Amino acid sequence: MMRTNTGKKILRKTLSGSLPKVIAIATAAIALLAPQYSVGADSTPRVVLNTSKAGPRSMESQTETVILRDYKFAWTSLEQALESNSTAPLSGLFAGTANTWLTNSVTSQRSSGLSSRYLNQNHKVEAVFYAPEGDMIELHDTADYDLQIFDGGKTIHDEHVVVRYVVLMTPGADRWVIRQLQAVPQF
Amino acid sequence: MSSSTNTVCTTRKSEHKSEERPRIRLRPCVVRLCVLRPCLLRSCLLRRGALALLLCSVCLAGARVYAQDTDLRAPSAAVAGTPASIATTGGGAATFYLVGPSIAVKRDVKLGQEIDLTAKELQNSGKYIAIVCTSSCRSVGFFVAPAKPVNLAFLVHPSRAPVGESNVVSGVAIPSDEFHNLVLTPTAVDFQLTAAGAAPASHRVSTQNGVAWFHTNSGRSAGALAITASINDVSTRRVVQQVASDPCRLQIKGQQNAKGFVVETEPVRDCTGNPVPDGTVVTFTAKDAQGTDTVDAPVKKGIARAQMVGSGPVTISAASGVAMGNELHLGAQ
Numbered sequence: 001m002m003r004t005n006t007g008k009k010i011l012r013k014t015l016s017g018s019l020p021k022v023i024a025i026a027t028a029a030i031a032l033l034a035p036q037y038s039v040g041a042d043s044t045p046r047v048v049l050n051t052s053k054a055g056p057r058s059m060e061s062q063t064e065t066v067i068l069r070d071y072k073f074a075w076t077s078l079e080q081a082l083e084s085n086s087t088a089p090l091s092g093l094f095a096g097t098a099n100t101w102l103t104n105s106v107t108s109q110r111s112s113g114l115s116s117r118y119l120n121q122n123h124k125v126e127a128v129f130y131a132p133e134g135d136m137i138e139l140h141d142t143a144d145y146d147l148q149i150f151d152g153g154k155t156i157h158d159e160h161v162v163v164r165y166v167v168l169m170t171p172g173a174d175r176w177v178i179r180q181l182q183a184v185p186q187f
Numbered sequence: 188m189s190s191s192t193n194t195v196c197t198t199r200k201s202e203h204k205s206e207e208r209p210r211i212r213l214r215p216c217v218v219r220l221c222v223l224r225p226c227l228l229r230s231c232l233l234r235r236g237a238l239a240l241l242l243c244s245v246c247l248a249g250a251r252v253y254a255q256d257t258d259l260r261a262p263s264a265a266v267a268g269t270p271a272s273i274a275t276t277g278g279g280a281a282t283f284y285l286v287g288p289s290i291a292v293k294r295d296v297k298l299g300q301e302i303d304l305t306a307k308e309l310q311n312s313g314k315y316i317a318i319v320c321t322s323s324c325r326s327v328g329f330f331v332a333p334a335k336p337v338n339l340a341f342l343v344h345p346s347r348a349p350v351g352e353s354n355v356v357s358g359v360a361i362p363s364d365e366f367h368n369l370v371l372t373p374t375a376v377d378f379q380l381t382a383a384g385a386a387p388a389s390h391r392v393s394t395q396n397g398v399a400w401f402h403t404n405s406g407r408s409a410g411a412l413a414i415t416a417s418i419n420d421v422s423t424r425r426v427v428q429q430v431a432s433d434p435c436r437l438q439i440k441g442q443q444n445a446k447g448f449v450v451e452t453e454p455v456r457d458c459t460g461n462p463v464p465d466g467t468v469v470t471f472t473a474k475d476a477q478g479t480d481t482v483d484a485p486v487k488k489g490i491a492r493a494q495m496v497g498s499g500p501v502t503i504s505a506a507s508g509v510a511m512g513n514e515l516h517l518g519a520q
Contacts, residue, residue: 097367101289109291129398132357133344149286156324182369183313185330
């Protein structure tokens with residue numbers, strides 16, 4: 001019994017001595033690694049949509065939900081396309097001018113050896129026009145994100161930016177698609 | 188250039204001789220001289236004492252500062268499809284990147300010269316980032332504005348509209364430039380509506396957030412309604428077919444024949460006198476002692492016709508939409 005007790009005491013003593021060190025190392029490791037992994041955690045764009053000023057047609061709540069879903073998904077796909085230099089993620093989410101522009105961006109990035117990342121995206125979106133027949137919507141998106149541009153493995157640009165986009169969306173077969181995505185200095 | 192180099196070193200030396208505390212300022216000219224002239228660096232290194240160390244530190248720091256000393260000046264009012272240039276300071280070779288909507292290019296440039304951007308590189312409106320890299324990178328962002336509007340996307344609904352309805356026809360016009368950039372500056376769009384037998388009507392609407400729209404009543408007569416949206420010299424035309432509305436009243440007539448009764452309508456018209464389109468369904472109902480018989484008949488050439496079975500006294504009526512016809516009594520003794 002005495003042995004056991006002694007063993008426990010020793011073990012407790014050893015643990016109490018090394019525990020602060022273990023905690024300190026673990027904390028340091030988390031602190032060092034957290035910024036790298038937080039990128040993955042924040043990869044989904046945060047989108048807030050306000051439709052109170054949409055007109056002349058008022059927006060149905062179901063339409064609002066679908067537009068929010070599709071706009072968010074479009075930005076996720078845009079980020080993937082420009083990071084991986086693949087046009088596949090753009091398929092079906094962009095149409096017309098927006099599709100042409102983004103496809104050209106991806107192909108020219110690929111040919112130049114560049115790639116870009118849009119991290120920690122936040123979008124405050126306001127619907128400013130909803131066509132009388134419900135066949136077109138104009139959004140004003142105040143987006144902020146970390147824009148990183150790479151030449152091969154070298155970072156050539158890393159900046160937190162606030163960009164204002166004028167967006168035109170139209171209904172497709174089963175979703176709303178982005179037809180125009182144009183950055184402007186101010187609304 | 189070389190005289191400037193000597194001046195710099197002499198200045199530093201004289202400061203050292205007077206045993207005053209040397210005041211080193213990282214002036215860009217000093218930094219450039221130290222970096223661009225290895226001979227200066229060498230001579231500075233060969234000197235002894237604190238000043239030599241100090242000069243070396245300045246030169247080494249300068250190498251770092253110099254790389255970041257490149258300054259970029261973005262075009263102030265770039266317009267889509269118009270060439271522009273980016274002014275640079277500094278000297279030597281560098282790599283230039285231009286990333287914008289629809290474009291990502293990379294090429295070698297010489298600092299101190301202007302970097303020319305072609306019309307094709309700037310044909311899409313939006314935000315561009317110009318980056319110049321030597322040992323480190325500098326960047327500048329700028330916007331490219333849309334050019335003047337030369338295209339007009341024009342959405343009109345519906346393609347077929349019943350006559351006499353209020354605010355049933357609507358149109359949305361979106362001006363864009365030759366590169367399909369949205370033109371967001373307020374622009375007046377003229378909507379002109381022309382229908383046969385009616386005076387043309389026009390509305391002038393200014394774009395708001397790049398969009399102009401209108402809605403209007405349909406006319407009183409069936410036929411084509413041509414709607415034209417114009418901006419400057421550009422116009423786009425759409426046609427809405429105005430069709431008769433629902434039948435307004437039904438007048439029926441009939442007679443007995445070998446099979447029973449044959450009934451037909453007078454030409455079916457809407458409330459403004461337009462003949463309803465063929466295919467409009469008229470329902471005939473016959474009531475006699477045995478019960479009720481119903482027949483749906485489509486309008487053909489303006490008239491709906493039906494054969495109904497029966498022999499005795501019968502009361503026949505007709506309906507289409509909300510319009511009811513007269514009652515017809517046939518087979519009465």
